[in-house]
Amino acid sequence: MAATLRDVAELAGVSIKTVSNVVRGYKHVKESTRTAVLAAIEQTGYQPNISARSLRIGRSGVIGLALPELALPYFAELAGAVISEAKEHGVTVLIEQTGAELDAEYDVLRSPSLQLTDGLIFSPLAMSQDDVARLEVDYPLVILGERIFDPPCDHVVMDNVVAARAATEHLIAAGCRRIAAIGAHLGEDQGSAALRLRGYREALEAAGLPYDESLVGYVGLWHRLDGAQAMHEVLARGVAVDGVFGMNDTLAFGALRALQDEGRRVPDEVKIIGFDDLDETRYTAPSLSTVDPGRLQIAQQAVRVLLSRIEERRSGGAAAAPRRYTTPFRIVERESTRRADAPAA
């Protein structure tokens, strides 16, 4: 079986305390002792038992990440960034998928598997402001996204309203006047869909353009198929459309496909912008303009905030008040919103 401190100690002819000191890089160890211990560690192939250490010190070096679904590219890229950032700090990541189900989101907050986790980064999709009380947990928790506004925990967000407004203004600046919004959720007044719709409306208003319900495409989920269907629905209404704001890239890909299927030339007749800056946006035909939501920064910020909370708790300091961190976004212009008179890429 795996070697323990005791095995190493015996082999090196010292006490387990000394081995422990060497393993943990304690300074005051005689050089000769250290060498002997290191040799014994090498020889036995000793690796510390994380469960035992974790039981003893109350931390495991593992953080949880709860998100809707890894098959959604946005979350896959986010998870990759979280894992990379965690690794920088010597921490590993345990992933839970909630499938965007409300019950699963409740469950994940009390999941027994989180017991061996030092804290959680949580990206809710079904929970809303009403559920804010559920976020009062007794472990460090960082939530992502703007579904909940004053959570009793740290919060890393990108400003959806401002970003959606900027995306819509980008279309307006490109000459669009009849801009469809694809991806709205019926009856929702919180969450990304509602916020991005609000940003869209603000941009229209600021430009003196009317808000026209017949230009809004409602969907269930933000999958490609939903984008395609919603786009077809809007076009079927027979209204004029010369621009499309897709509330995420995946919806926009579907909408782009629908436009092309119906013979609309993009960007000549209709311009379209998405949201997320998925890798894929670079490779569609035409390539998709989008909003870069600063995924990397969100991931880095979330990990750092979580780890500092964990450290704060370890050192027994008084808990600082929950903070909200807003990360920057960026409009990325690609072919799908290029003006006819603009130079090619």
Place this chain on the structure above:
Amino acid sequence: MAATLRDVAELAGVSIKTVSNVVRGYKHVKESTRTAVLAAIEQTGYQPNISARSLRIGRSGVIGLALPELALPYFAELAGAVISEAKEHGVTVLIEQTGAELDAEYDVLRSPSLQLTDGLIFSPLAMSQDDVARLEVDYPLVILGERIFDPPCDHVVMDNVVAARAATEHLIAAGCRRIAAIGAHLGEDQGSAALRLRGYREALEAAGLPYDESLVGYVGLWHRLDGAQAMHEVLARGVAVDGVFGMNDTLAFGALRALQDEGRRVPDEVKIIGFDDLDETRYTAPSLSTVDPGRLQIAQQAVRVLLSRIEERRSGGAAAAPRRYTTPFRIVERESTRRADAPAA
């Protein structure tokens, strides 16, 4: 602080053993006792300490999953499937990214974070047959993919040669005679690229078509951009091309884009098939024919095999010999290989 067995026991007026029995669903507990204990658990908010349990029983209920990168859609979807399957079995998943770096792949096999893991599912991308000895580890290990052929551990694979051959035969059946292969790795004779190239050659040979080096597009990685560049290179050679076998969907997306950029009509002038059945294949224009590699089945099989190895080890049974599990694939025909005379989708 968090409640322990002792707290619950005290409150319920029983011993910790009884509480433990209730928690673990032991049958022989008096109904009234069980009720009292459950009430005490409810009241204290008791949750078992996984580290302690894990230390005691030697298992944590966590498995590791090591893969190149979550940002690659294939691996994101695979990881999602592994997590879902693991959850079915009450197990959680800790993910490590290797970035397809050889050193990182070596490291992951000895990573300290695996210490709290009961076993590992590993999808190597840089390791080769030469590294087979490194897979002799003292914990349950299941490897995925065909980079290594007779590993000293269980192995879940899809038959790349046969699948690539089937994909190429699909193009041939659709009338293609000048079929480019996009995604070869120079000098590689193991790994997916080499295997898929072999399947491609076998199909040509079986159909009596010549193998023409000028139709092979070499790449560094299997990203979209690589597919586009390789396709441009092949076209630049001025050779006739009426079919393209993309060694994965991502390459095929890039190649598709390149073909369209150069004014080739797909599928009328050139047909193209990819490999992986990413969700995205349904939404490109034209939609992409591909090979469904049975990701879900790979994930399920891998988790089940790993868990049964863990169970085998727990029960102290003699270890059965490592097995190879081959999962089935399926050709998915979409628009990109449709014959002119075939009915539309």
Place this chain on the structure above:
DNA sequence: ATGAAAGCGCTAACAT
């Protein structure tokens, strides 16, 4: 600079 020993919370063998 190093050793002895307590105990983190749990499970399981043994006892009743």
Place this chain on the structure above:
DNA sequence: ATGTTAGCGCTTTCAT
């Protein structure tokens, strides 16, 4: 059916 108790491997006082 339930209680007692010995560790699992580690970190950490407290000695020396």
